[in-house]
Amino acid sequence: QVHLVESGGGLVQAGDSLRLSCEASGRTFSDYAMGWIRQAPGKERELLATENWSDTTYYADSVKGRFTISRDNAKNMLWLQMDKLKPEDTATYYCAARHWGRGDFDYWGQGTQVTVSS
Numbered sequence: 001q002v003h004l005v006e007s008g009g010g011l012v013q014a015g016d017s018l019r020l021s022c023e024a025s026g027r028t029f030s031d032y033a034m035g036w037i038r039q040a041p042g043k044e045r046e047l048l049a050t051e052n053w054s055d056t057t058y059y060a061d062s063v064k065g066r067f068t069i070s071r072d073n074a075k076n077m078l079w080l081q082m083d084k085l086k087p088e089d090t091a092t093y094y095c096a097a098r099h100w101g102r103g104d105f106d107y108w109g110q111g112t113q114v115t116v117s118s
Helices: none
Strands: 002-007 010-013 018-026 032-039 046-051 057-059 067-072 077-082 091-099 112-117
Touching: 002 091, 018 032, 018 091, 018 112, 032 067, 032 077, 046 067, 046 091, 057 067, 077 091
Parallel strands: 010 112
Antiparallel strands: 002 018, 018 077, 032 046, 032 091, 046 057, 067 077, 091 112
16 A cells, blocks of 8 residues: 655745645655546546656646646655646645556545635
């Protein structure tokens, strides 16, 4: 099992930047492809970014060019750098882990709230 804990959320203004962190523990971190997902009230979950087998990264159109996912396997850490934040980015943000090659995420963190004021 992989235990994930997000941090770094908060209240910011439109145009600001924020970096979310996700600390992993349990199984070998490098065995898992990681992703960031968010959910706003009344809306469905949205996959923002995730790593692929082909060493490429998927970004949702809504965040492409503004958000960057990165990881450090030695530190068991995952980050989401969020730039040029917009009010519509307001949501609870989750990091999640899946076995490489699987489509569904197997493990989820508890989430961290990001609120962007206009």
